[in-house]
Amino acid sequence: MKYWVFLCLLAVALGMQLFLPQLLPLTRYIDFPLLLVFYTARISSPRRTVLQSWLTGLAQDLSLSSLYPLGLQGISKMTVGTLTGFLSRHLNTEPLWIQMLILFGMALLNNWLVVLLFAVFGQQAPVNTAYPVIFSAAATTVCYVPVHFLRYRGIKAVSPDST
Numbered sequence: 001m002k003y004w005v006f007l008c009l010l011a012v013a014l015g016m017q018l019f020l021p022q023l024l025p026l027t028r029y030i031d032f033p034l035l036l037v038f039y040t041a042r043i044s045s046p047r048r049t050v051l052q053s054w055l056t057g058l059a060q061d062l063s064l065s066s067l068y069p070l071g072l073q074g075i076s077k078m079t080v081g082t083l084t085g086f087l088s089r090h091l092n093t094e095p096l097w098i099q100m101l102i103l104f105g106m107a108l109l110n111n112w113l114v115v116l117l118f119a120v121f122g123q124q125a126p127v128n129t130a131y132p133v134i135f136s137a138a139a140t141t142v143c144y145v146p147v148h149f150l151r152y153r154g155i156k157a158v159s160p161d162s163t
Contacts, residue, residue, distance in 0.1 A: 001040060006052055009036055013056075014063050029132070029139040033060045034110055035147060037077050038103050041084035042093065053081025068114075069121050076113040080106045096148055100141050107137035 013032040021028035033056045041049045057077030061070050084106050093099055111133040118125040127133055 001044060006040065010056055010059055014059055017060070018063060026139075029136040030143050031107065031110070031136060031140045032143075033057070033073075033077065034080065034107060034140055035144055037081045038084055038106060038144065039147060041081040042088045042099075044085065046082070046085055046089075049081050049085040050078055054078040056081075067126060069117075069123065072114060072117045072121070075117060076110045079113060080110045083109070096145070099148065100144060103144050104137050104141040107140045108133065111136055 010033070013036045016027075016032045017030075020030075020032075037053045037056050040052050044052060054074050054077065057074035058071070060073040060077070061068050064073070084102065087093065087102055091098070091102075093102060115125045115127060115133065
């Protein structure tokens with residue numbers, strides 16, 4: 001994926017993350033930047049995956065600076081992106097149900113990493129129970145289905161790792 005395409009998609013994902021919950025309150029549980037990390041990790045090289053995942057998390061940190069310490073989302077998104085890329089290279093991830101299962105696991109990992117990193121930084125995590133963590137992972141996974149069908153139903157995907 002070309003860098004300018006990635007940056008445009010990142011701007012769209014961050015815009016949706018910031019402004020869509022004001023129109024539709026339930027979309028606050030969907031992690032749009034994580035969807036971008038998951039998609040790009042599946043089609044990019046390992047080095048590019050680490051960089052793009054880290055940039056996505058850092059951009060999310062900067063846009064949510066009042067809620068998160070700088071670097072928290074960067075660390076969690078980079079970890080999730082690297083692990084997703086590794087699994088995508090070593091498993092057959094073409095069926096949608098496998099992609100959804102991996103995404104659900106990665107979304108749970110991302111959310112629990114954020115909670116863990118809040119504890120490491122000595123701050124109170126914004127969630128008090130496991131319900132928002134699990135519901136957010138499920139909502140993010142369900143929102144991946146349209147992305148999957150857009151990619152495979154006529155809209156030609158950008159070729160992997162073209163510069």
